Structures are given as C-alpha cells and as structure tokens.
Amino acid sequence: MIVVTDEEANTVSKKLQITRKSFDQAYLEKGGFELMLMNSMPCSFLMDDSCSIYDQRFEGCREFPALHLNDFKKRLFSHFMHYSRCPILFNVIEQLKIELRFELNDSQHD
Numbered sequence: 001m002i003v004v005t006d007e008e009a010n011t012v013s014k015k016l017q018i019t020r021k022s023f024d025q026a027y028l029e030k031g032g033f034e035l036m037l038m039n040s041m042p043c044s045f046l047m048d049d050s051c052s053i054y055d056q057r058f059e060g061c062r063e064f065p066a067l068h069l070n071d072f073k074k075r076l077f078s079h080f081m082h083y084s085r086c087p088i089l090f091n092v093i094e095q096l097k098i099e100l101r102f103e104l105n106d107s108q109h110d
Contacts (some may be wrong), residue, residue, distance in 0.1 A: 001041075002043060002058055002060050003031075003062075004027075005037075005059070006036075008059070009028065011056050012053055012056050012058075016053075026044075027039055029054065040103065041081075043061075045057075064086070065079065065082065065086055065088050065089045065092075079093065086103075
C-alpha cells in the first residue's frame, strides 16, 4: 500500500504532464480517513524493476523497505510480497534464514 499526499500527487502529475484530476483517476483510490492510495500493486510506475518517477517518488517509496522502523515482524506480509522484486528485502531475508538456521525439511521440498 503506497500512500500519496496532495503535494506528491501534484508533483507527479506535473512531471507526467497531465492534470491532477487525470492523475487521480488513473493512479489513485480513496482509502479510509481520506487517504489517497496507489491503485495497483506493483506500482504503475515500476517498469523493468525501476521506478520511472524516481526523483519524484513518494515518501513511502523513499522509506521502502522500512527496515529502520520498529516491528519488522508485523510487516512480514509486505516483506514477503516484495521479496522477489526487491534485492534489499531478498538479501535481508536470506541472511536471516542463515542466522536463524532455517532449513527446509524433506516434506517441504515437494
């Protein structure tokens, strides 16, 4: 889930040379508490594993994968959802598997 602020939406719509209304219709959905959220996963701006609006990317994207935030375990769904796409998450999780001595048993190989 990528939250978008008014300021970010204005900046990106300007970069894309479209109206703010067109931007909202094409890329956003309204969430609870008047939040604006990107309407697709993966993000519409992710192209060939790169952000096409990198210089104007949203704050949530700048923080991603947010390993500096507390409660890593509470965000595991998000981490595993992006595991195959994000080299940072992939490497962190693979390293955790080594440190925690994670091993598949024979029944998990099938």
